[in-house]
Amino acid sequence: MTSSLTRLTRRSLLAATFTATVFAASACGGSSSASSEAGEGGLTEVTVALSWTPNTDYTGVFAADELGYYKDQGIKLKVIPYSSTAPETLVAHGQADFGFSYQAGVTYARAAGQDVVAVYAPNRKGTYAISVSADRDDIQSPKDLDGKTYAGFGSPDEGPLLKYVIQHDGGKGDFKSIALDTSAYQAVYSKKADFTIPVVTWEGVEAERSGKPLKNFAPTDYGFPDQYSVLLASGQKYLDANPEVAKKFLAATAKGYSYAADEPDKAADLLVQANKAQLSDAELVRASQNLLASEGYLNTEAGHVGVQDEEFWKNYGSFLYENGLLTDSDGKALTAEPDWTTYYSNDYLASGN
Structure with a gap:
């Protein structure tokens, strides 16, 4: 079972370890991508790195x-489980063809000089919230968090x-912070902290099922500003070399997410x-998938998929x-705002999907 600690602590690890993982990935040698070669049964292998345990x-x-x-698209999928090297770094250095990320993750990586570009948005709105235990009558809105204690993940x-x-x-925006050392809802219910930032479509569901519901402030x-809390990213070098494979991969991926929106129970299974x-x-997975489907999180609107x-x-x-x-590759703060259109691309999505 995946907790807030594990899901979101990756944000802080990602922001803090880009330089180290760049050298680590570089030391691994050349690309392990198999997209340019026909594999088993004439299928082209495409690798996808997960950003945490399956969810x-x-x-x-x-x-x-x-x-x-x-x-059906001529692709054999290979999933790379999450490890100590961030998916963004694996993608940037050719160790994975695609990798799961989120908007801040892609932004931190690309600003630091990594070859990372977001190519598919599974969700049309963010899944994070500011949350307190549901029984906190003294906290009715975010202004009541002044002077309270936040259980955080260390992301800047x-x-x-x-x-x-x-x-x-x-x-006023004044509050105390402590490092989260347990799951989000456990932290607020044990009184270690007053509020935290969970993923409402997973930790929020988990909390409800555990009899410890959360009160959420979007x-x-x-x-x-809203943000993409889930993204699929690739490297421009890979995309330039394998544009048709990328399009076929994303077409099949879009079909999978559309199925998950239309048949949440079956997709969860x-x-x-x-x-x-x-x-x-399995019931947690079904409940989470149904929330994603029923509350309009999934980016599957006709003509706008992904x-x-x-x-x-x-x-x-x-x-x-x-x-x-x-910050740039030397760890220095950027002095000019980036051209955000270079951080993502819709060019590899099927038109009219």
Whole structure:
């Protein structure tokens, strides 16, 4: 079972270890990509690196594989389990063809000079929230978090986000922070902290099922720019060398996520079937997938499947830049705001999908 600690601590690890992982990946040698070669049964192998243990962020990919969508496109999928090297770094150095990330992750990596570009958005809105235990009657909105204790993950964007939301609700934005050493909902229910930032479509569901429901405040309700909390990324070098394979891979992936939106229970079961050792609570997976499907999270609208929005990139990217959170390959703060259109691409998605 995946917790807030494991899911979101990767954000802080990612932000802190780009330089080290660049050297580590470089030491691994040349690309392990097999896309240019026909593999078993004449299929082209495409590798995808996960950003953590299997969960409903990845349902579309596993469903597409289990249902034969990749095979129909001439592709053999190879999933690379999460390790100490971030997917963004694996992608940038040719150790994976595609990798799961999120908007800040792609932004941190690309700003630092890594060859990473987002190519598919599984979700059309973010899945993070600012949350407290549901029984906290003294906390009715973010301004009530002034003076309270936040259980965090160490990612540099957390503090500025929280300060922004609290201030836009009429508060001062002053709070204490501690490092999270347990799951999000356990932290707030054990009184180790007053609030945290869980993934509502997974930890929120997990908390509800554990009898410890959360009260959630969506940052976007207080003027904070929405963000892509899940993205599929690749490297431009790989995309330039394998444009047709990339398009076929993303076409099958889009079909998988559309299936997950239309048949959430069946798709959840396919995810569990493919990951029995890691996903022992099938009901949690079904509940999470149904929430994603029923609450409009999945980016499967006809004609817009997987498409990334320029405003998402501009608005959230500007927030990261204006708060001095973006650094170059030497660790120095960027002195000019990036051209956000270079950080993502919709060019490899099927038109009219």
